[in-house]
Amino acid sequence: MTQPIRWLQDEIADRMLQKLDIVKLDVRDVLVVPDFPGMHLATFAKRFPHARIHSIAEEGSSTSQLWLAKILANWRSLFRSAHSNLISSYLSTGKFDLPDNSVDLVLSDLLLHDLADPKHFLQECWRVLREGGLIAFSYLGPDTGKELRSVGPLPFQIKNLLSPWDMHDMGDVLMAERFSDPVMDMEYLTLDYENSALLIADVQTLKLGDSASNSSNEMTDLPPKLTLEVVYGHAWAIGKHLAKAQDSVAYIDINQIGRKTR
Template sequence: MTQPLRWLQDEIADRMLQKLDIVKLDVKDILVVPDFAGKHLDTLAQRYPRARIFSITEKGVSGFQMWRTKALSNWRSLFASNTSPLASYLSSGRFDIPDNSVDLVFSDLLLHDLPDPKHFLQECWRVLREGGLITFSYLGPDTGKELRSLDLSGLKLRNLLSPWDMHDMGDALLGERFSDPVMDMEYLTLDYEKPALLLADIIALKLIHSTPPQVTEKEVLLQKITLEVVYGHAWALGKRLAKAKDNVAYIDPNQIGRKTRPDSA
């Protein structure tokens, strides 16, 4: 996601928070990935006023910008927060936070940009505490479907890195041991008055590889594009169980506590 579509990132974050209204969760620590200087941080701060926030900041967001936004949002734990860049996760495949350290993972419009969403889910499982929740949104495979009908030799279309529909994601969550996944999807239509605006957005959405010099604004005749927005959440339960095999979960004998009966009088 890039600056031209910051408003979209904020809008979807707000919709994610609305979906959390019915979820009861004791939150002490939150992982926001990607973290960006949006108005949703104020809502998070109000809902979880005592929570500490771990930030995986997206590219192009300065430390000062995040500090200022969180200060305005009245994060009580502002100076105790742990921040690392998204680029660090993309290169290492690991969040720079300990195991079992957060109660909520909040991920807004990221998964479609990852080459391996399953690995992301594995990392979320690692850092979530028992009973924690992952909530996320991403763009589904119907995003920008109107572009496929264009006959422009200079426009090189690009598929999303992870074109998963909500059923694919639901299966992946179960495969990574998450419980009770809830998936939802909606279509949003973006209408445009000027071709230049549409071209800027499809570049920001990474639906084309680049802006070829032979493609001009006049050649882009679309007036709208469709976004398929997929939402989901799932619980981290039974973290002491080994990963299931053939629908059977195995427990390490060392994890089984043994109770002894007191000697009779």
């Protein structure tokens, strides 16, 4: 996303952290993907004051921007920051530049809908999470921009989200990828616009459309609002020593079978 929609990233990130208030987790290492220099960092630093932050920055964010934002949020975070990379590196390699079992929390804000294969992202999160770690995420669901599909013609080409998964789809995939106790939630946010030019700018930024025209005649019939379906979820990485189930049968290492003693 770009600067005009930064407030949305911050708002959703803050709501994600609020939803984690009831979660008890000892956090030493956190992977933030994508990391962006927003105002949410102050809340993040307060919530996890001793955590080491591993960053995968969104496109367009410079290292200096991220460092400055973290200093403003909490200057101590500068000295606890660890790996830092760009999201383009993950998109090209499909890998986080982190070893197995190296983080306690993966926090992903408004990314999954931009990935062609979110399942692979979840698999990579499973790899880097420690036993008992947590993944928490948000993304835009398939009802996002639904009012644009009911009017026409439009001065831009409507695009489908790369990953049109609703929260039930995501919950099923989390279970299939061995995550435990997934919790899914969804809410609708409605953005109201004073003019069509502002709406079109956000449509492009959210990657819901492209090839916008600047003709005022073409923009007069656009709806004055835009609906965002925001899906939230979190799940635990538990039982990482267990083999992945095959044909509905789970295979357990015999060394992990204990005997009850009195």
